[in-house]
Amino acid sequence: MPEFRGALPLAPLLLLPALAAATEPLWFSDLPPTAEWTEKTLRAHGGLVERGRGGVSVKRLWLRAGDDPAHASYLPMPAGEVVAEGPEREPVAPKPFSAEAGGGIRFEMPEEGFYNAYLLSREVRDGTLETRVVKAEVLMHSCANGHDRRFTEGRMPPRVTAGVPFELVRERKPDEDFHSRAASGEPIAFLALNQGEPVAGAEVRLISNTGWGKTVITGPDGRAEFRMVRDYFTDWPEFDKRRRQDYLVLAEYRRPLEGELDGRPYAQAHYSATLAGTYYPAEPEYQSYLYGLGVMLLAATLSVGGVYHYRLRQRRPERRETFDEKA
Amino acid sequence: MKRLRAFVNGVDIQRFRTWFQLFAFVLLVYSGYLYIDLGNSLPVFACGFNDAGRGGVCYLLPLQHQTHIPWESLFSWRALGLVTGFLTFFAWLLVLNKAWCGYVCPLGAIQDWMTALRRRLRLRYSVYSLESFTRLKKVKYILLVLLILIPFAISNPVEGLPHVPEDMATPFCTICPARMVIPAFTGDFSQWTLDFSTVTALVMTSLGMAILGIFFVGALVNKRFFCFFCPMSALQALFSNIALLKLRKDGDKCTRCGDCYRVCDMQIKAIADDVERKILIEDDCMMCLKCVAACPEEGCLKATFMGIPVYEATEEGFFRRQQRRGGE
Known part of the structure; x- marks a missing residue:
């Protein structure tokens, strides 16, 4: 495997099993574990x-x-390699933070655009x-x-990081910019890539905030599309x-692959x-467009009525002298 | 030089303005497609909600964002955004002064086009009475103060007082008709909605749509209807006396014929009545220079840039314009 650019080998912060041995899926989140940490964020x-x-x-x-x-629970950082790069593919050096804070990485983002950060591990098992x-x-x-639209458009396309063996990339929408957000009920698509090449037959599963999930098998283009479920209902x-x-x-x-890692052979x-x-x-x-147009038309109608009424009031009655001819 | 000056002074300023407005409209509403960006501190309603086509952004939008700031941050690096935003706005204003309104503002151009439509439809136009005019002049200053204070109050809640809702973070933009009208020129009607998510959002968006309805009718029956209430005009007015472009009057030459007042879309009476002041830029003035074009007195009214006359009332120019009009 090629060297990761900007890689930062992390020593185990706690006596945890190696990352690859963990049974539950691990993922990065910017949501703080406590209210105290939330107060520190903007x-x-x-x-x-x-x-x-x-x-x-x-x-x-x-x-x-x-x-x-x-x-999902918060974990201290286990053993593994941390890789990160900035919008111009410049290596970024993330720093691990202590387990008391929940465990994870932090890095500065001086440039506008998307930063990719990875935690990678490899291990031979069975x-x-x-x-x-x-x-x-x-x-x-x-x-x-x-x-600046030109600047934004230049930094919108998703990037893959050299040396990362397998990764998910969120596909951009045609009119997406830095203000766009994924919304419930709208389609969202991901590419499964191996060293930048699409992976056919990968099992991709999306799980929503309420636990709803859907699995899609990627086609030859490595693409998996979902419609984000609408699962927020409240009074x-x-x-x-x-x-x-x-x-x-x-x-x-999975794929057949023969080799050896740290003296341990593997067949897939x-x-x-x-x-x-x-x-x-x-x-x-x-x-609602309908109510919006309704309010606009009502205001316009009332304004027309108001102008008409005002002009009617301003019109002076014709002055006529009347004579009583019999008098 | 003399001939050039005579030519310029004889120009049909109304026609020149129409074409300039069209050019400015295309530049500010569509040039974003060509990646042109004049920044986000423009002293005109180049609406920031026109995502696709905007060639620049009205200063009031970032101003509301920048004043959404905690008190202590006013003395930190965050205040830099506020300072640089204002300085950029000021630099733009310094050049064209209130002519931004008369020549560049897209919403102003739309109102002028609606006035032209009214003429075609042979509808009678309305004017405000002097008392209404005096009262309405204050509205724009109130709006200006509110659009700065409300975002600031959101970030700086006062104990014991109710919190200002986050949905009022850009209070003026929510009720500004430009938010709906200008994106519509690029086919974007996404702002023409009511937001039912909170009571505040519902009230504000309803107010915005109601003002849009009033705007359409008002702009049809009243010249530059919305400009009387425009907080951008109020903000410009605060600094218009130090800008480089100025409207000057020589009171000694004024015969008080009132032609300048009669052609003024903004009903500025001082332009005819005031023979004392040398510089006559009222807060409602949009420096369209129609008053200069209508003045028959040699050198009585003039527009100057850094003291150099750029457009001046001349007898020759006046009669040339009259002839042209008579010939049409």
Whole structure:
């Protein structure tokens, strides 16, 4: 396997089993584990950030375990290699943070665009090379930096990182920009890629915030498309259009591959990858064109009536002298 | 030079303005497709909600974002955005002064086109009475203060007072008709909705759509209907006296014929009545220079840039324009 650029080997922070041996899916999330940590974050277009030295946005990603995005536990960072790169493919050096804070990585995001961060591990188990890729794709955007369309379009396409054996890439929509958000009820698609090449036959599973899940097998183009489920139902007074929900995508596939790792032979390889993201209620859930047009037309009609009435009042009655001819 | 000056002074300013407005409209509403971006501190309603086509953004949108800031951040690096945004706005304003409204503003152009439509439809236009005019002038200042204070109040809740809802983060944009009208020119009607998610959002978007309905009727029967209430005009007015483009009047030459007042779309009476002040830029003035074109007195009204006359009332120019009009 080629060397990962900007790789940061992490020593086990706690006495945990190796990452590949963990049975539950692992994934990165920017959702803090406690209210205390939430207070330290700011909402930005790419999710929650902290403010670093000189005003630079800092992303903190917690490692979580489990396939239920709403209730997955927080883990200290296990052994593995951390790779991250910025929007211009520049290597980024993430720093692990302590288990007391929940465990994970943090890195500065000085540039506008998408940052990719990975936690990778390989291990031979029962004659199978287990390769695990935990990926986070995070956006850094501040409106204060402007909205140059050419710049934005240049930084929108998804990237794959050299040396990462298997990864999930979220496909962009044609009109997507830094302000776009995934919404319930709308389609969302992912590509399963092996060293940048599409993987056919990979099993891709999307799990919503409420635990709803769907599995799709990728075709020759490595693509798996889902329609994000609408699973936020509440009494109307409690409805929150900014309610963030997390989704989790898991992908895995096997292929025959003979080799040896650390003196241990294997006859096949099993790859698994995770990628998490967020989605929000779709605008049609709480917006109405019909009522909008109704209010506009009502106001226009009343205005026309008002102008007509005003002009009628302003019109002076014709003055006529009348004579009583009999008098 | 003399001949060039005579030519410029004899120009049909109304026709020139129409074409300039069309050019500015295309630039600000469609040039985003060509990746042209004049920044986000423009002193005109180049609506930021026109995602696809905008060639720049109205300063009021970032101003509301930038004043959505905690008090302590006003003294940190975050205030830099506020300062640079204002300085950029000021630099733009310095050049064209209030002519931004008369020549560049897309919403202003739309209102002028609606006035042209009204003429075609042979509808009578309305004017405000002097008392209504004096009262309405204040509305734009109130809106300006509110659009700064409300986002600031969201970030700085006062104990004991109710919290200002987050849905009022851009209070003016929510009720501004440009948010609905300008994106519609690129086929984007996504702003023409009511937002039922919260009571505040519902009230604000309803108000916005109601103002849109009033705007369509108002702009049809009243010249530059919305400009009387425009907080951008109020913001510009605060600095218009130090801008480079100025409207000057020589009171000694004024015969108080009132032609300048009669052609003024903004009903500015001072342009005819005031013979004392040298610089006459009222807060409602959009520097369309129709008053200069209508003035028959040599050098009585003039537009100057850094003190150099660029368009001046001349007898020759006045009669040339009259002849042209008579010939049409």
